[in-house]
Amino acid sequence: MKIQELAEKTGFTAYTIRFYEKEGLFDSRHVRREDNNYRNYSDEAIERLRLIKKFQSMGCSLVELKDVLQDVNESKRTNEQMIEWIQHKISEVEQKKDEYDQILGTLNWMLTYRTALMNDPQKADAMLAAFKHSNAGH
Amino acid sequence: MKIQELAEKTGFTAYTIRFYEKEGLFDSRHVRREDNNYRNYSDEAIERLRLIKKFQSMGCSLVELKDVLQDVNESKRTNEQMIEWIQHKISEVEQKKDEYDQILGTLNWMLTYRTALMNDPQKADAMLAAFKHSNAGH
DNA sequence: GTAAACTATAGAGTGTACTCTAAGGCAAGC
DNA sequence: GCTTGCCTTAGAGTACACTCTATAGTTTAC
Numbered sequence: 001m002k003i004q005e006l007a008e009k010t011g012f013t014a015y016t017i018r019f020y021e022k023e024g025l026f027d028s029r030h031v032r033r034e035d036n037n038y039r040n041y042s043d044e045a046i047e048r049l050r051l052i053k054k055f056q057s058m059g060c061s062l063v064e065l066k067d068v069l070q071d072v073n074e075s076k077r078t079n080e081q082m083i084e085w086i087q088h089k090i091s092e093v094e095q096k097k098d099e100y101d102q103i104l105g106t107l108n109w110m111l112t113y114r115t116a117l118m119n120d121p122q123k124a125d126a127m128l129a130a131f132k133h134s135n136a137g138h
Numbered sequence: 139m140k141i142q143e144l145a146e147k148t149g150f151t152a153y154t155i156r157f158y159e160k161e162g163l164f165d166s167r168h169v170r171r172e173d174n175n176y177r178n179y180s181d182e183a184i185e186r187l188r189l190i191k192k193f194q195s196m197g198c199s200l201v202e203l204k205d206v207l208q209d210v211n212e213s214k215r216t217n218e219q220m221i222e223w224i225q226h227k228i229s230e231v232e233q234k235k236d237e238y239d240q241i242l243g244t245l246n247w248m249l250t251y252r253t254a255l256m257n258d259p260q261k262a263d264a265m266l267a268a269f270k271h272s273n274a275g276h
Numbered sequence: 277g278t279a280a281a282c283t284a285t286a287g288a289g290t291g292t293a294c295t296c297t298a299a300g301g302c303a304a305g306c
Numbered sequence: 307g308c309t310t311g312c313c314t315t316a317g318a319g320t321a322c323a324c325t326c327t328a329t330a331g332t333t334t335a336c
Binding site: 043047051054055057058079080082083086087089090093094096097099100101102103104106107108110111114115117118135 | 181185189192193195196217218220221224225227228231232234235237238239240241242244245246248249252253255256273
């Protein structure tokens with residue numbers, strides 16, 4: 001498929017897809033050139049972009065991704081290094097999930113507070129006081 | 139407390155803390171000036187920075203944060219708008235958590251694959267084949 | 277066969293969030 | 307009183323991830 005089609009199928013712009021190629025995030029499994037020099041993408045390119053999106057959302061830089069997504073055969077890293085990296089990422093993601101639970105707690109507090117502010121100002125004051133008190137002991 | 143102390147207590151640099159002030163993320167609850175023009179931070183500044191860190195890790199920009207963290211009294215947004223924003227953020231965080239579960243799935247697959255590559259190459263091949271097959275039906 | 281719509285490249289520009297430099301003032305220890 | 311180190315500011319510089327412009331070639335529809 002051509003670049004515009006890939007862009008539409010993945011939600012990236014054609015600009016971005018070319019940029020990712022320049023950054024070394026694709027190889028011959030994903031793109032080849034036609035006789036007219038147009039890029040021809042395989043279905044694996046879709047998978048690759050989905051994977052990039054996933055890893056990016058967990059805070060991976062493009063440089064890090066480039067390293068990690070390389071084919072096993074041509075990777076600079078040994079298999080042991082890769083396993084180490086994956087384990088590290090797994091614990092990072094698990095930590096992020098915990099953080100998100102904390103954030104949910106904060107957001108729910110804010111929601112309750114803002115709702116009280118409208119319906120029950122006295123309760124809102126009490127919440128604020130309780131919050132300040134809970135932070136007094138660190 | 140002075141800026142260096144706040145920096146050490148929160149893990150931000152003094153540069154960043156001043157930068158955040160320029161961006162309007164603090165108010166008189168958090169910083170005041172001494173006679174010598176030095177910034178004097180309250181304990182609330184620590185809380186504020188922790189909150190900034192949290193919200194930032196869920197993809198909030200500093201501009202968005204500025205809006206949201208403003209005191210109820212001087213906020214540009216109505217309470218209703220704030221409640222809407224909070225609810226929106228809550229569903230965003232819940233979605234992110236789901237995404238992270240997916241990523242954990244991917245990472246665990248990668249870990250199993252890489253381990254197999256060392257100990258049981260036949261299994262690794264089978265995994266790769268199964269993976270490609272699972273993507274054939276979208 | 278020509279206009280519109282797509283493709284290509286190199287390289288410039290943008291937005292976000294820092295990060296640092298330069299030049300000067302203030303504070304604490306010797 | 308002087309050095310060392312922290313504080314101040316304005317503004318420059320950096321890193322990252324795009325995002326677009328200019329220019330040119332190719333394909334498609336009429």
